[in-house]
Amino acid sequence: xIGKSDPDAVLRDAQQADAEDVGRxxxxxxxxxxxxxxxxxSKTVAFADDLMRGSDEPADDxxxxxxxxxxxxxxxxxxxxxxxxxxxxxGDQEWIKVFEVTDEAGNIVFLxxxxxxxxxxxxLNVCPxxxxxxxxxxxxxxxxxxxxxxRFCIAACPYGARYFNWGEPxxxxxxxxxxxxxxxxxxxxxxxxxxxxxxxxxAMNGKxxxxxxxxxxxxxxxxxxxADIATNGxxxxxxxxxxxxxxxxxxxxxxxxxxxxxxxxxxxxxSKVVLPE
Amino acid sequence: MSVQIATGAPDGDRLEHLLERSKAPVQPGAWGIRGRLxxxxxxxxxxxxxxxxxxxxxxxxxxxxxxxxxxxxxxxxNFVFFIGISHAGTLVSAILRLSHAEWRRPxxxxxxxxxxxxxxxxAGMVVVDMGRPxxxxxxIMYPHLRSPILWDVLSIGTYIAGSLLYLYLPLxxxxxxxxxxxxxxxxxxxxxxxxxxRWHGGPEQRRLIGRAIGIMAVVIVPVAISVHTVVSWxxxxxxxxxWNSTIFxxxxxxxxxxxxxxxxxxxxxxxxxxxxLEEFITEKHFRYLASLLLVLGLLYAYFTLSEYAxxxxxxxVGDASLLSALLTGRYAPYxxxxxxxxxxxxxxxxxxxxxxxxxxxVTAAVLVNLGMWLKRFVIVIPSMALPLMPYEWGTYRPTWxxxxxxxxxxxxxxxxFMIFARIFPVISVWEVEEGWxxxxxxxxxxxxxxxxxxxxxxxxxxx
Numbered sequence: 001x002i003g004k005s006d007p008d009a010v011l012r013d014a015q016q017a018d019a020e021d022v023g024r025x026x027x028x029x030x031x032x033x034x035x036x037x038x039x040x041x042s043k044t045v046a047f048a049d050d051l052m053r054g055s056d057e058p059a060d061d062x063x064x065x066x067x068x069x070x071x072x073x074x075x076x077x078x079x080x081x082x083x084x085x086x087x088x089x090x091g092d093q094e095w096i097k098v099f100e101v102t103d104e105a106g107n108i109v110f111l112x113x114x115x116x117x118x119x120x121x122x123x124l125n126v127c128p129x130x131x132x133x134x135x136x137x138x139x140x141x142x143x144x145x146x147x148x149x150x151r152f153c154i155a156a157c158p159y160g161a162r163y164f165n166w167g168e169p170x171x172x173x174x175x176x177x178x179x180x181x182x183x184x185x186x187x188x189x190x191x192x193x194x195x196x197x198x199x200x201x202x203a204m205n206g207k208x209x210x211x212x213x214x215x216x217x218x219x220x221x222x223x224x225x226x227a228d229i230a231t232n233g234x235x236x237x238x239x240x241x242x243x244x245x246x247x248x249x250x251x252x253x254x255x256x257x258x259x260x261x262x263x264x265x266x267x268x269x270x271s272k273v274v275l276p277e
Numbered sequence: 278m279s280v281q282i283a284t285g286a287p288d289g290d291r292l293e294h295l296l297e298r299s300k301a302p303v304q305p306g307a308w309g310i311r312g313r314l315x316x317x318x319x320x321x322x323x324x325x326x327x328x329x330x331x332x333x334x335x336x337x338x339x340x341x342x343x344x345x346x347x348x349x350x351x352x353x354x355n356f357v358f359f360i361g362i363s364h365a366g367t368l369v370s371a372i373l374r375l376s377h378a379e380w381r382r383p384x385x386x387x388x389x390x391x392x393x394x395x396x397x398x399x400a401g402m403v404v405v406d407m408g409r410p411x412x413x414x415x416x417i418m419y420p421h422l423r424s425p426i427l428w429d430v431l432s433i434g435t436y437i438a439g440s441l442l443y444l445y446l447p448l449x450x451x452x453x454x455x456x457x458x459x460x461x462x463x464x465x466x467x468x469x470x471x472x473x474x475r476w477h478g479g480p481e482q483r484r485l486i487g488r489a490i491g492i493m494a495v496v497i498v499p500v501a502i503s504v505h506t507v508v509s510w511x512x513x514x515x516x517x518x519x520w521n522s523t524i525f526x527x528x529x530x531x532x533x534x535x536x537x538x539x540x541x542x543x544x545x546x547x548x549x550x551x552x553x554l555e556e557f558i559t560e561k562h563f564r565y566l567a568s569l570l571l572v573l574g575l576l577y578a579y580f581t582l583s584e585y586a587x588x589x590x591x592x593x594v595g596d597a598s599l600l601s602a603l604l605t606g607r608y609a610p611y612x613x614x615x616x617x618x619x620x621x622x623x624x625x626x627x628x629x630x631x632x633x634x635x636x637x638x639v640t641a642a643v644l645v646n647l648g649m650w651l652k653r654f655v656i657v658i659p660s661m662a663l664p665l666m667p668y669e670w671g672t673y674r675p676t677w678x679x680x681x682x683x684x685x686x687x688x689x690x691x692x693x694f695m696i697f698a699r700i701f702p703v704i705s706v707w708e709v710e711e712g713w714x715x716x717x718x719x720x721x722x723x724x725x726x727x728x729x730x731x732x733x734x735x736x737x738x739x740x
Contacts, residue, residue: 093345099667113666122516128426129412129419148415149338149408151348152426156515160666164348164408167339190337191408255516 063224064138064260065198067209068242069112070232071266073219076100076110083214084196089175089186093163095196096211109266112220114211115140115161115196116251116259123153123162132193138225138260139198141182147192154193158252159259162195198222208233225260291713295706296454298554308699312551319692326685329678330405338408340678346671347661351679352406355686357529357653358536359399360433360508362646365537365544366392366440367501368569370447371494380565382712383557386705387548388541389444394693395540396437398686405682425514428507436497436504443493446486449476450707465700478707505533512656518588518595519660528580535573536649539623542566542642544694546635548703557704560635567638570645571627578620599663607670608659611651619648 078098088095096114103109117140118124124132124140131146132153154162169188178186183200199209207213212220213233223230223239230239242248246264308316333340343350369388373381404410420427453476455461456469476482509529512520522528542563549558585603588596603612623641626632632641662671 097666101667111667126424126426126514128421128424128430129415130421146412146415146419147409148412150403150406150426151408152424152511154345154348155517155661158516158665160346160668163345165337166341166343167337193408257516 062136062226063203064226065117065203066223066225066230066239066260066262067114067117067198067212068221068223068230068239068248068262068264070217070219070221070246070264071109071111072264073217074098074110074112074215074266075217077216080112080211080215080220083210087199087210088184089169089172089178089188090163090194091170091188093194095161095163095194097160103265107266111263112211113159113161113251114209114261115198116159116257116261117198119258119260120256122156122158122257126152126156128152135183135200137198137200137203139200139203140195141197141200142185142193142195143182144180144185144189144192144194147189149191149193151193158255158257162193164193165190292706292710295557295704295709296458298552298556298704308695312695316692316695319688319695322688323685323692326682326688329681329685333405333678333682334410340676342674342676342679344671344673346668347658347673349406349657349661350673351654351675351683352402353657354650354653355683356399356402356406357508357657358650359395359402359686359690360504361529361533361536361649361653362540363392363395363399363436363440363537364501364505364530364533365395365541366390366443367497368534368537369541369566370443371497371501374490374494375498378565379712379715380561382709383554383704384541384545384562384566385447385708386444386701386703387544389440389447390694390697390703391537391540391544392440393437393444394690394697396433396440397693398690400433400437401689402686425507425510429504429511432500432503432507436500439493439497439500443490443497445472446490446493447705447708448472448701449474449486450478451702451705452476453478454706455702468700502530505530512660517660517665518593518599518663519656522584522588524580524584528584531573531576531580532649532652535570535577536646538566538570538573539642539645539649542570542639543646546639546642548698552698552703554704557709563635563638564633567627567633567641570638570642571624574620574624574627574645578624581616581620595663595665599659602659602663602670603655608655611655615648615651615655618644619651620645623648 076098080096081094081098084090084096085094096112099111099113101109101111117138119138121132121134121140124134128150129146129148131143131148133141133143135141149164151164154164165188168190171187175187178184180187181201183197183204185194185197188194199207199211202209208222208231209220212222215232218232218234221230221232221237221239221242223242225239228239230237230242242264243262248262248264250259250262252259341350366389369381370385374385404413407413416427416430420430422428449472452469452473456466456473459466461469506526506529509525513522513525515521545558545562545566549555585600589600592600602608623645626637626641626644632638658673662673664670
């Protein structure tokens, strides 16, 4: 959790992250080829490319969604949680959960936690059937027709952002009418994993995520890393400026998950939030 | 307590006796009234467990104590435990075979049976844990090779296939004995004669089976090691405190062999008593296995120390709260029961010459098995319950469904074992016989292979 002050640095980090991810994939690919070539010969090269294809680079003009949560504005009313639950018929699951935490200065602050949509997503890596995947916008989605309910992703997620449908989900009449898609995973299915997906259904239609549009304090910004733009529904700003000017930080930065959710500290420029590891 | 092999008896008599004894469980009425009652009781527990699973399938995993915080519990604990036990077979029958430890001969069959049965029960536990077991085939249809679960599927799948083959190969000559001895009714005779693959024991057949078993013994060892390594990586590849460890692979492999040997000792003791095999499974076998168990126990203690000392010294936030929960907090009773009853006490029992008797060795082995189940519990649950976000600790209270299915796992293990022993000989007759032949030959020209010498140093002078 490092506060960033230079606006360019933040954006550069985001771009550098892409480069690092490519580096890691190349490493994995080459390691695989080296191991495989000894055993199966040249076919492994094609096979290795096939294996790593899951995370192709998106085209330049595709938006890369990001979220910025202003903790100075959040008053912990939890309207976002309720709005999300109603919009997605999630029942008790809190896809965006608001924690009450004490920052370094000893102030009580609120920490809303959606899915971090990590660029190096532990949940995506460990899914045995590829049910968890990344769409072109960099959002992590779950294909509920594919999920086998092993819950490895729940064990792997460092942010506790994933929820399991332990029993038959209570799908209200409205939910039963919905046509299922990973972007709008309703009706929910027993024995599969659910989580926040940045309201991919809204993003496709140029609308803000429900948490952002419902927030009475306009504390949640949603934006595009590629176009460097963000809005909270009232104002529209340059994303890198927002991040750079307010000491933005990400949760558990040291884990290398590279979340696409940033936080702007509340109650003073330099207060950071200490989380359990 | 033990009866030594009557070394003075002529080979013919000895063989007769061995045949008679090893076929005894296969004869009609071999279970007796007590055996039948036991089988009925075990079957009842298994059926109850299956009913519990059906209940769980209907109502979902909501009927378990699992929740979004502690999303893995008893089933994963059982999975790791049974896969651990499965290392029994590999150790005794492959490593001891490769090191020419002659004393292994009467217990290889039991060990290989443990491997196969434990693997099946262990793999079954994962299926029970799945939210959508109806989609099990997706793991093959849509494999995502980046996931450690896929590595487990490949590794454990290979291990099951290899272990079955490894159990079957040395069984062939014994099946021929049953075929030729006209044991059992028409159906059994048919089974024996099909499975015996026209074995007649000629020199060419003996050479071939010797080679095949030799190859399998070499192949199965790395597979077995890979199995428990990738099982540990299900935990080791995550960022959770307590799991985020570089030594988890070897730590789990050592733990698996540790509990596997303890498993063999327990099964050996039961079979020895129930089927009166005292003549073939002697105190010597218990003592040798006790030495191995002691070595593995010390190794496991060493790994345990390394694991906790290196995180405990630095006390990073997450590690610190996990450690205090383990050592002095809510999980301390489980942890210390494991550490003292499952590790320290068995090590002492096995190390003291006074307690190196069958009774105490078996006691130590039972303690190790109980302790290692608990150890797997304190590996899986506390790391899940540990708050990753500003939460309270998660809670996990296993329900009757999980207890029932766990009980069914253990009962099923025993039941399959009993049924298996009812159909196939529990002592590898031909291998023991071969051992006698070698022994006789050796008394004229004592040549010791280097590996055998190593085994001698490790476990003492064979016979």
